[in-house]
Amino acid sequence: MGKGLVEKLKESYPIADTWLPFEVHPETPLSGVAIKDRFPGWDIDEAVVSFNKRCAPFRITFGHWTILSNSHLALAAGEFARDHGQHDAMHEGLFHACFTECRNIGDMGVILDVAHKIGFDSSALERALTHGDYESRLIEAAKETRDKNITAAPTFFIEDQPRIVGAVGIEIFKAALDKAMGKGLEILG
Structure with missing residues (x-):
């Protein structure tokens, strides 16, 4: 659902997204x-x-x-x-x-x-x-997610905004993007 949200938002917002690997259940x-x-x-x-x-x-x-x-x-x-x-x-x-x-x-x-x-x-x-x-790339991504205290996928980072965790409603994204208008969206998940 997260990817679908981002694609829908791209119709109205200038989003540059990067999806990084994250193992939700490595065990x-x-x-x-x-x-x-x-x-x-x-x-x-x-x-x-x-x-x-x-x-x-x-x-x-x-x-x-x-x-x-x-x-x-x-x-x-x-x-x-x-x-x-x-x-x-x-x-x-x-x-x-x-x-x-x-x-x-x-x-x-x-x-x-x-x-x-x-x-x-x-x-x-x-x-x-x-x-x-x-x-080595997956190990580095796992380190990055630990360093950023990411525990769920998807986790979204919009510059200068609180992180958004999970597949939440599109209105939450729109509000955050409106505040950060013109800044990129980094996605880890």
Whole structure:
């Protein structure tokens, strides 16, 4: 929803956004974990209905996902894509694969499939991920999020304004942007 909000706001505000990698649940096993086990008692059906209602204005649809993915490899793929001028496409593709198609984005095959769909050389991406080419960047991003006391995604920073945490209403963003008119928006998440 955060990305949808930013894209909608770009229609009215001069926003320069940067999305940085942030592992919300780094303790998740590489194979992922069942949502029902990670969040016992959470009503996923109710959550999906709520998410779809809130995200409808941004044309984002959530499926009934059952797996909480370990996002580490997907975030590294995002950094590979950033270096190749395709971060937005990879970010959107992985988001869609995870939350709409309900696929495990911690799985190399899923990541390579998303990369292929956006026109990437999947073998180059696989080599980079297998060799850990983006580990230092992910470590640096994790340090930055700790230094800024970021504990949730998305977290938005608008110059000279209090941070905005979570996928909140667009009115909150408009008020902050109106105060900071003409200044950039840095997004960590």
